Amino acid sequence: MDNLNQEREHLSVIDRYCENCNEETILKMANILKILGEPSRMKIVLALSYGELCVDHIVKCVNLSQSSVSHQLRILKDNQIIKFRKEKQNVIYYLYDDHIMEIINLVREHVEE
Amino acid sequence: MDNLNQEREHLSVIDRYCENCNEETILKMANILKILGEPSRMKIVLALSYGELCVDHIVKCVNLSQSSVSHQLRILKDNQIIKFRKEKQNVIYYLYDDHIMEIINLVREHVEE
DNA sequence: TGTAAATATGAACAAGCGTTCATATAATAA
DNA sequence: TTATTATATGAACGCTTGTTCATATTTACA
Numbered sequence: 300m301d302n303l304n305q306e307r308e309h310l311s312v313i314d315r316y317c318e319n320c321n322e323e324t325i326l327k328m329a330n331i332l333k334i335l336g337e338p339s340r341m342k343i344v345l346a347l348s349y350g351e352l353c354v355d356h357i358v359k360c361v362n363l364s365q366s367s368v369s370h371q372l373r374i375l376k377d378n379q380i381i382k383f384r385k386e387k388q389n390v391i392y393y394l395y396d397d398h399i400m401e402i403i404n405l406v407r408e409h410v411e412e
Numbered sequence: 413m414d415n416l417n418q419e420r421e422h423l424s425v426i427d428r429y430c431e432n433c434n435e436e437t438i439l440k441m442a443n444i445l446k447i448l449g450e451p452s453r454m455k456i457v458l459a460l461s462y463g464e465l466c467v468d469h470i471v472k473c474v475n476l477s478q479s480s481v482s483h484q485l486r487i488l489k490d491n492q493i494i495k496f497r498k499e500k501q502n503v504i505y506y507l508y509d510d511h512i513m514e515i516i517n518l519v520r521e522h523v524e525e
Numbered sequence: 526t527g528t529a530a531a532t533a534t535g536a537a538c539a540a541g542c543g544t545t546c547a548t549a550t551a552a553t554a555a
Numbered sequence: 556t557t558a559t560t561a562t563a564t565g566a567a568c569g570c571t572t573g574t575t576c577a578t579a580t581t582t583a584c585a
Contacts (some may be wrong), residue, residue, distance in 0.1 A: 308463060309464075312464075313465070313473045316473055319462075320455070325455055325458060329448070329454040331519055332448045333449030334449070337470075338442045345441075346425065349428040349429050349432075350421060350424070351575085352422050353561085363544090368562095369563055370564085373458070385552095386555055389562090395578060398521070398522040398525075405515050405518060410437055410440040410441050411476070464530095464582090467530085467533095478532075478533095479576080479577095482533055483530095483534085483573075484573085498582095500582075501581080502582095503531080503533095529582100530578100532560105533579075534578085534580090535562100535578085537574105537575090539573095539577105541571085541573100542571085544569090546565105546566090546568105547560095547564100547565090547573100548563100548564085549565095549583100550558105550562080550563070551561080552562090554560095
């Protein structure tokens with residue numbers, strides 16, 4: 300491909316990027332991945348991918364301090380990665396929706412190759 | 413569901429987590445998402461999702477300093493999110509493989525709902 | 526060979542953030 | 556009501572990391 304054609308190609312790439320990718324969407328996309336992209340949170344989410352759990356069980360499962368787990372649950376909840384319901388003296392957390400599972404599974408595939 | 417049954421359920425969730433999620437895999441999964449979960453890098457990857465670009469064009473596209481882009485390209489390259497080839501005095505970057513696109517698209521869907 | 530253009534790199538600084546520690550709150554049971 | 560269990564929260568500390576600035580390197584071309 301000659302210089303001029305490559306230049307044209309690149310310009311059309313830039314155009315498509317500018318048309319389709321607004322700042323706000325980019326920030327939202329990066330944010331979800333940032334939230335999931337932290338080992339402690341990933342552990343919690345992976346645990347919940349097998350079923351709902353109360354806080355105490357999450358703590359035992361992922362082997363982190365109760366306080367740390369609680370802080371991370373808050374962040375996951377605030378970013379709509381998980382939801383919770385109260386039941387007796389327990390708070391039971393579970394994944395927000397199937398999208399989270401899909402993303403997790405895709406990343407798992409990518410890693411396991 | 414009574415207490416005992418719930419306890420049993422939770423224990424089986426914990427078991428499945430422990431069987432299937434080894435530390436190394438979790439760290440790898442979190443790492444990829446951490447790399448993508450940063451606005452500057454997300455911008456670069458999104459730009460490249462429309463086609464390959466040389467560094468200078470990436471700089472113009474995502475509106476970051478040349479140095480910053482270069483640093484981030486290195487991180488993306490080291491983590492196998494992108495590849496490059498040299499052509500004349502230019503270095504042309506492009507996505508490493510289709511998995512990256514799939515992840516990006518899934519996240520985009522999630523955000524756009 | 527020397528100059529300009531394109532890209533990479535290293536050090537330093539600031540900001541973000543995960544963990545810990547101590548403590549608060551909520552809910553149940555006695 | 557009091558004690559106990561379960562969970563949440565706030566402050567502080569330390570580490571990580573993205574950006575900038577200055578500069579090095581590489582390649583093409585005159």
